[in-house]
Amino acid sequence: MCGVTGWLDWEADLRREERTVREMTRTLVCRGPDAEGVWLSRHLALGHRRLSVIDLDGGVQPLADAPHAPQVVLGYNGELYNYRELRRELESHGHVFRTDSDTEVLLRSHLQWGAAAPERFNGIFAYALWNARDEELLLVRDHLGIKPLYWHAHRSGVLFGSEPKALLANPLFRAELDAQGVAELFALPAAPTAGHGLFRGLNEVRPGRLVRVTRSATTEVRYWRLES
Secondary structure, eight states: OOOEEEEEEEEOGGGGGGHHHHHHHHTTTOOSSSSEEEEOOOOOEEEEEEOOOSSSSOOOSESSSSSSSSSEEEEEEEEEHHHHHHHHHHHHHHHEEEEOOOHHHHHHHHHHHHGGGGGGGOOEEEEEEHEEEEEEEEEOOOOOOOOOOOEETTTTTEEESSSSHHHHHHSSSSSOOOOOHHHHHHOOSSSSSSBBBBTOOOOOOOTEEEEEEEEOOOEEEEOOOOOO
């Protein structure tokens, strides 16, 4: 189990917000006791707490597509059961790997197949992927929603994290209870409305979906559905 958190802001320079991003990240230490990583750019900041399982030395996160001038950066929580098969397929397309981790397989799958990459994944996952060239953030959750991922839209961007407390560590998110969320907590604790959170303005990425955030819009895309 790992923890992911981050902050997208189209107006602020997040390179000046390292302290806040680290505070957001440290709320997730229980999910990832082995290592902490923070990546900062002008409009996007990523934090990660790691529980080391695969490639103990090479699986450090956030993970970028290149060591210098990266264009795509990933914060990932989960496990890809078919990462070896995907790696062989990606190598046949010319991809050269720097690590043995499933994290890099996931990142390079997006480089190869774009937003259609999750359709190829077999596993449990929740992750944030930032494409600096296209100025696009993807928040993605596994098919059945095993791994959690929450997000909140603020005036000039979004906050996100594996747990609500990561968002609460940012002053842009206020701890105000949502009436519907409280009602569902008592009336429907085992089956709350999908995507709703306990706090006002708190959303959960729904299973089998991705949330795409750009300057012009925030949209939800369904990449998988259960078929009988």
